[in-house]
Amino acid sequence: xxxxxxxxxxxxxxxxxxxxxxxxxxxxxxxxxxxxxxxxxxxxxxxxxxxxxxxxxxxxxxxxxxxxxxxxxxxxxxxxxxxxxxxxxxxxxxxxxxxxxxxxxxxxxxxxxxxxxxxxxxxxxxxxxxxxxxxxxxxxxxxxxxxxxxxxxxxxxxxxxxxxxxxxxxxxxxxxxxxxxxxxxxxxxxxxxxxxxxxxxxxxxxxxxxxxxxxxxxxxxxxxxxxxxxxxxxxxxxxxxxxxxxxxxxxxxxxxxxxxxxxxxxxxxxxxxxxxxxxxxxxxxxxxxxxxxxxxxxxxxxxxxxxxxxxxxxxxxxxxxxxxxxxxxxxxxxxxxxxxxxxxxxxxxxxxxxx
Numbered sequence: 001x002x003x004x005x006x007x008x009x010x011x012x013x014x015x016x017x018x019x020x021x022x023x024x025x026x027x028x029x030x031x032x033x034x035x036x037x038x039x040x041x042x043x044x045x046x047x048x049x050x051x052x053x054x055x056x057x058x059x060x061x062x063x064x065x066x067x068x069x070x071x072x073x074x075x076x077x078x079x080x081x082x083x084x085x086x087x088x089x090x091x092x093x094x095x096x097x098x099x100x101x102x103x104x105x106x107x108x109x110x111x112x113x114x115x116x117x118x119x120x121x122x123x124x125x126x127x128x129x130x131x132x133x134x135x136x137x138x139x140x141x142x143x144x145x146x147x148x149x150x151x152x153x154x155x156x157x158x159x160x161x162x163x164x165x166x167x168x169x170x171x172x173x174x175x176x177x178x179x180x181x182x183x184x185x186x187x188x189x190x191x192x193x194x195x196x197x198x199x200x201x202x203x204x205x206x207x208x209x210x211x212x213x214x215x216x217x218x219x220x221x222x223x224x225x226x227x228x229x230x231x232x233x234x235x236x237x238x239x240x241x242x243x244x245x246x247x248x249x250x251x252x253x254x255x256x257x258x259x260x261x262x263x264x265x266x267x268x269x270x271x272x273x274x275x276x277x278x279x280x281x282x283x284x285x286x287x288x289x290x291x292x293x294x295x296x297x298x299x300x301x302x303x304x305x306x307x308x309x310x311x312x313x314x315x316x317x318x319x320x321x322x323x324x325x326x327x328x329x330x331x332x333x334x335x336x337x338x339x340x341x342x343x344x345x346x347x348x349x350x351x352x353x354x355x
Contacts, residue, residue, distance in 0.1 A: 001030060002093040003324050004084035005317075007037035008062045009100020012311045014038075015156035017099060020294075020317025025051040027318075031325055034093055037062075059083040059300035062100075062154040065310055069103035073111060085112045089304050096325040097295060099308035099317065106142055109298050109305040116333070118340035121150045123239070124307060125158060126167050126246050127293045127323075132230025139189075139239035140246045140296060146238040148199060152206035152277050155184045156343070158234035159216035160335040164326045165293070171335045181215065187245070195221060199238060207236065209324030215339050216348040253288045254331040295320030297327055299336065304328050 005021055014037060021033040032053045035042055039056050046054070061079040063072045076082060084096040085108040097106040102124075110122060123139035138154050139146065141261040186207055188196035193204055204221070211218040212225040219232050224245065227235065237245075260281070264274035274281075286292065294316035295306040306324045308316060328332075 001095075001325055001328055002032045002034060003321060004034040004036055004057070004087045004093040004096045005321075006079075006081040006084045006096070006098035006100055007035040007042050008059065008080040009098045009105070009310075010308065011099075012313060012314055013099065013226075014042050015045050015224060016313045017317055018042055019314035020312070021054060021319065022047060022051060024318040024321040025053045029053060031321065033321070034084075034087065034266055036087070037086045040262065053255035057083065057087065063104045065101050067101055067104065069101070069107040072101065072104040073107050076104075079104075082112070085109055085305070088305070091290070092107055092138070094328045094343035095306065097306040097308065097317075097320055097324055098205050099295075099310055099312040099320075102141065102307055102310075103197040105305070106298055107305050109303070113301045116300055116302055116337050116340060118343070119153050119157070119300040119336075121153065122148065122298050123150075123154050123157060124296045125161050125243075126174040126296045126300050127290075128235075128246075128249065129287050129290075130228050130230035133233075135227070135230070135233050135235060136162055136165060137227070137235040137237070137242055137245065138299065139237065139242050141239045142298065143267040144243075145240075146199060148202040148206050151186065151199070151236050151238070152210050153300065153340070154236040155207045155210050155218075155234065156213075156215055156339045157183070157336050158236060159184060160339060161297060161299060161327070161332050162233045164323075164330050164332060176301055179250070181217050182233035183219045183227065183231070184211070184216045184234040184236060185219040185232040187224070187241060188221040188236050189223065191221050191223065193221065200316045209345065213339070213343055250290060253290070257285070273340075291316035291319055293319045295323050297323065297332070299332070302333065304333060 001145045007017045036057045059080040063079045081098045088096040089112050089301045121143045125136050125138040126140040128135050137140040159182040190202045206216045264270050285287050298305040304327045308320045324330045
């Protein structure tokens with residue numbers, strides 16, 4: 001399996017991108033990493049000799065983190081992210097990955113790979129740890145003005161992706177890992193069907209109707225407090241609240257770690273307690289650390305495109321490579337394509353408003 005990495009994108013490029021690729025390549029001989037970018041800047045961070053399953057591919061441009069996606073599409077056609085996506089389109093690699101400008105990475109994926117037929121808006125699917133098992137939330141930022149039909153698409157895409165994440169994150173395995181249908185919930189401000197804004201109330205019957213196709217079971221509305229409980233496998237929402245939920249969760253994990261650190265340094269007794277609790281604390285940290293999976297999949301395009309945090313370090317990049325491998329191995333894109341093709345036109349569903 002070949003995976004192209006935009007080695008020039010992100011706050012820590014190319015150092016952390018290269019190191020993460022090296023770590024992944026050394027652990028897994030079944031993958032081949034193609035580092036795309038400026039060879040003169042990449043090579044100093046490669047060991048000598050470099051792993052045989054790493055190669056370089058040239059790209060002369062870089063997309064700035066604050067560059068408008070429309071500008072990048074017009075002017076940066078030889079950027080590392082554009083070239084990596086193009087290699088995927090041409091079949092030279094099986095997946096592409098970028099920690100650079102999220103908007104540009106999404107735009108190049110959309111315009112180079114194209115949308116799966118029947119999907120209006122691709123969505124970023126983010127993995128969430130919970131008290132029981134991981135879940136997937138989408139959209140987490142690709143679309144900030146969704147229509148009801150988009151959330152119906154997200155439900156099908158998330159259900160196809162849900163089984164993949166159980167091979168990536170440690171923790172209690174849900175029924176999805178045992179072959180059961182994923183449980184899909186619609187993020188809202190109340191559990192009752194009539195709760196929410198115009199979008200969620202209009203999307204409710206569409207997502208509910210989609211469950212009749214046999215790809216998932218509909219849990220109904222879920223609230224923000226339900227995300228961490230592990231009672232569902234997929235949460236669908238507009239990208240605006242989705243992105244806020246993701247960033248808020250990351251903030252609270254960081255805060256929790258800081259509070260623990262300060263508490264364990266507060267006295268000699270606390271330091272002794274920290275030593276005794278160290279194994280359990282390490283296990284808990286591993287469950288909560290988003291770097292373990294490193295990247296989110298852009299679902300709905302004709303290919304496998306992984307989007308990482310701009311601040312991704314080598315550990316996160318290696319985790320994102322695992323996400324790419326599992327997504328390709330389980331043919332998430334093919335499953336979405338099959339599910340969408342089998343769905344009747346939304347306009348034909350009785351008593352369901354489509355807009």
